[in-house]
Amino acid sequence: MKRRLLLTAGAATVTLAITGCAGPQVGDYATEKPVLDLRQYFNGTLDAYGVFTDRSGQVVRRFTVVMRCTWNGDEGVLDEDFTYSDGTTQKRIWRLKHEGNGRYTGRADDVVGVAEGQTAGNAFRWGYTLALPVDGRVWNVQFDDWMYLLDERVMLNKAVMSKFGIRLGEVTLSFVRRSS
Numbered sequence: 001m002k003r004r005l006l007l008t009a010g011a012a013t014v015t016l017a018i019t020g021c022a023g024p025q026v027g028d029y030a031t032e033k034p035v036l037d038l039r040q041y042f043n044g045t046l047d048a049y050g051v052f053t054d055r056s057g058q059v060v061r062r063f064t065v066v067m068r069c070t071w072n073g074d075e076g077v078l079d080e081d082f083t084y085s086d087g088t089t090q091k092r093i094w095r096l097k098h099e100g101n102g103r104y105t106g107r108a109d110d111v112v113g114v115a116e117g118q119t120a121g122n123a124f125r126w127g128y129t130l131a132l133p134v135d136g137r138v139w140n141v142q143f144d145d146w147m148y149l150l151d152e153r154v155m156l157n158k159a160v161m162s163k164f165g166i167r168l169g170e171v172t173l174s175f176v177r178r179s180s
Contacts, residue, residue: 025125029148032121036149039098041177042069042078050157050173060169061085067175074098112140122149139163143171153177 048065062085069078078094094115096106102119106128115128126145131138145159157173 026118026120026123029121029123032123034122034149034151036119036122036124036147036155038096038104038119038124039071039074039076041149041155041175042067042076042096043071044069045178046175047178048157048173048175050171052169052171054169055167065173117145123147141168147175153179 046067051059052061066081076096080092082090094106094108104117106115110131112129117126124147132141142162143159147157149155155175159171161168
């Protein structure tokens, strides 16, 4: 009886561990509105406001971004100018490609390899590795990036940063499309 109880408890623990790690999938948002079309939303000029929080939840860096976005068919350019709370600036230029069926790929100079993402409903999930300068060294940090369209002007973005599977912190960002 004791052995059976231990086996049952062990099986329950494994099941919880597996299902607990599964997390949401982009398809879970397929019926959510408004429907996100990246080519439509990221077209024109947007302003973004964000924070980076460490593992404890403390804000360690604030920033703003001005994005100038254009599309030519299925290929887009997102030209981002970052200004950080300490006065430093950074530029990132994303080159995106719509691959069909809500799937996108992207490249940028500080992205290792190819970023891959997919839209469904009002959500976009984007995964990539960023070469991040830290104290004179460069760390390759993985991003699990989720965006949620709230209305035609506002989108929220939450990205979890990790290295070797260890959560380093999060980036929380709001995008606001400028009025035409």
